[in-house]
Amino acid sequence: MQHDIHSDRILILDFGSQYTQLIARRVREAGVYCELHPWDMDETAIRDFAPKGVILSGGPESVTGDNPPRAPEIVFQLGVPVLGICYGMQTMAAQLGGRVETHHHQEFGYAQVRARGHTALLKDIEDHTTPEGWGLLDVWMSHGDRVVEMPAGFKLMASSEGAPIAGMADETRRFYGVQFHPEVTHTRQGDRILNRFVHEICGCAALWTSANIIEDSIRHIRELVGNDEVILGLSGGVDSSVVAALLHRAIGEQLTCVFVDNGLLRLDEGDQVMATFAQHMGIRVIRVDAEQRFLGELAGVADPEEKRKIIGRVFVEIFEEESNKLTNAKWLAQGTI
The missing domain is CATH 3.40.50.880 (Class I glutamine amidotransferase (GATase) domain)
Known part of the structure; x- marks a missing residue:
């Protein structure tokens, strides 16, 4: 029960x-x-x-x-x-x-x-x-x-x-x-x-455990999404990685992750993201090699805050371009809001 x-x-x-x-x-x-x-x-x-x-x-x-x-x-x-x-x-x-x-x-x-x-x-x-x-x-x-x-x-x-x-x-x-x-x-x-x-x-049972939270989340996702397809922006960070793993357990092939590789990651980190999620976990991941686009937009910019805004803007632009190609997707998932 x-x-x-x-x-x-x-x-x-x-x-x-x-x-x-x-x-x-x-x-x-x-x-x-x-x-x-x-x-x-x-x-x-x-x-x-x-x-x-x-x-x-x-x-x-x-x-x-x-x-x-x-x-x-x-x-x-x-x-x-x-x-x-x-x-x-x-x-x-x-x-x-x-x-x-x-x-x-x-x-x-x-x-x-x-x-x-x-x-x-x-x-x-x-x-x-x-x-x-x-x-x-x-x-x-x-x-x-x-x-x-x-x-x-x-x-x-x-x-x-x-x-x-x-x-x-x-x-x-x-x-x-x-x-x-x-x-x-x-x-x-x-x-x-x-x-x-x-x-x-108070008479409270120990129901709020990691295992129960996972199972409750999976049940809720399945009830909410049904047979629809979902897009997730995957960065390889903790937040989006947890959401990717959870969604994959809940809806399997209905999930597509878009990994925008901006060329600013650590050495070989992009390959590690693909190895972890696409190869080992079997998640459908679209890798977008956007290094030159990001570096071009950042060329000549020295102010850290301005760099942050440029990186955010370009990421959104690329993610929207890729997600628009997935015409069957009805849901957008995020690790960080």
């Missing part, structure tokens, strides 16, 4: 943290589809996205300032788990009835937090254990504000020297907040924490 690899999805709301893209990367590395959107994403769009969980990122603003960024209220009404990271935890606390203050003891860099309360998010995840049996985590902090009063329904999940409330949890609603950054490698157990959130707490 074909699974929808996008069905188990996480929504990441970005409050401007320098680490937000890392959150998305960690979630995808866990095999879960996610999308990153601004913190003020429209509530209807959030509901339509239908996430299985929401992550609120960190950010440079202060919850205690005038008109600070706030998570859309719908986030806390969807009935799905929510994880607040750094600023995300602070706005969660403030919006749900807790209290946040700016404190003179700020934390930037390595810190050690003690896990408390045996919560679903942190239970049995630790870097060290004290003689008393307390679990300790080596983490990365970056904050000036801190939560000083948790909202009703929350319990203490972690604490550090600089943040007595370094983590909080409402297990009933599955709301969790951590003052540290699990997405960075300096938080040694960060991957385990995020994996536990998306898999065990």
